[in-house]
Amino acid sequence: MKELIEKMQDSKIITYFNELLTNGQMFHSTIFSCNNQTQLENIVEEIIRMTICENHAIKNDGCALCCKFEKNNLLNLIRIGDGVNLIKKESVNELITSFSSSTFEQSSLKVYLIKNVENLTETAANAILKLLEEPPTGVFAFLLTNDRNQIISTIKSRCKTIMVEERVVDxxxxxxxxxxxxxxxxxxxxxxxxxxxxxxxxxxxxxxxxxxxxxxxxxxxxxxxxxxxxxxxxxxxxxxxxxxxxxxxxxxxxxxxx
Ligand SMILES: [Zn+2]
Structure with missing residues (x-):
């Protein structure tokens, strides 16, 4: 599969994903790349909320799922990694197990966030690869990175990549x-x-x-x-x-x- 890479500003990313979601064309797996970790996390959290939102609303519309997201109270959203330390295979396995368990209604979306992909150990990266190769229905992956060159090519080739344009600060x-x-x-x-x-x-x-x-x-x-x-x-x-x-x-x- 050819790599799909696009470079965009924050506001464009939001409207772009809003269109994908409302048209039912959301990517199963997306890599978001940006040097600025704070900007990166903020934009991706916003897209995750929009993905989960009952109405895929651009801003928090107060629906039950947006409220749960705000309260960090969603069972079908799993975040692994802290953006700094290595992510071991055990964390990935936990993720896979919890996604395959029956605690979820079949219809509901499942979302996972990895920060950051370059921190996955080799075995962890291979474990996540399986999930990326055959994404179960309704599972969406958000993979963060500061440097996409550090991500193994087998992961990159299975994801859409969005280069988040770094905001210029005063x-x-x-x-x-x-x-x-x-x-x-x-x-x-x-x-x-x-x-x-x-x-x-x-x-x-x-x-x-x-x-x-x-x-x-x-x-x-x-x-x-x-x-x-x-x-x-x-x-x-x-x-x-x-x-x-x-x-x-x-x-x-x-x-x-x-
Ligand atoms: Zn909502």
Whole structure:
């Protein structure tokens, strides 16, 4: 079977799976790949809830099954692995046993989540392979990974793969400024400061504030005060360009960085 891989953003993934579910075309086994473990777990938990939901609703619609999901009270949902430690064959066997037991109504869905697939030992991976090869009716697998290259090809070839596009966080911008300052990149900073001036006030304050909180306070008190003063000036002023120019001049000539 050819591998099916698609790269998508969170919101697109939700609508995509909503369509699959409402059209009865849901994949039996899906690998979700993303570097950001928190983002990965959040998006997959949401899709699992939608899968289990009586109406496959995009948002929790308060149906009995959504409520049980919220309370973590579903017998037909099994999660194995903690995203960090190795997953042994015993865990997979338990999963298989509980899915074949008669505690479930025949009609109800069964869902399992593995976080993360790369943590399966070789024997555990082989055990799960059987379940993937012949998925029983109504069983859906959600396999998480930070790096799909670490998953054995026999597992990959039996699953649809969704590459979850990592969300860009504001932190990247902050780190750029921090890098410029700490490594004394004056020329690049000039360009940065021009872009910085064009940002709205709220964003300017947010960037300075996050750097102040992240790095500077613990290291150099004078710099911390300089950041705080600048933030305050930007807050109070209706014309911030001069303040920003002043900030970029001072921050590079200041002996406090040496
Ligand atoms: Zn529901």
């Amino acid at each position: 932190l990247d911008i902050d780190l750029e400024l921090l890098d410029l300052i700490q490594n004394n990149k004056k020329n690049e900073a000039l360009l940065y400061s021009e872009n910085f001036k064009r940002k709205d006030k709220k964003e300017q304050i947010e960037i300075l504030n996050q750097i102040y909180k992240k790095e500077i306070l613990t290291n150099r008190q004078e710099v911390a005060e300089f950041f705080l003063d600048t933030i305050l000036e930007i807050k109070r002023s209706s014309y911030t360009n001069l303040i920003i120019e002043n900030f970029f001049i001072k921050i590079f000539e200041a002996p406090i960085w040496k």
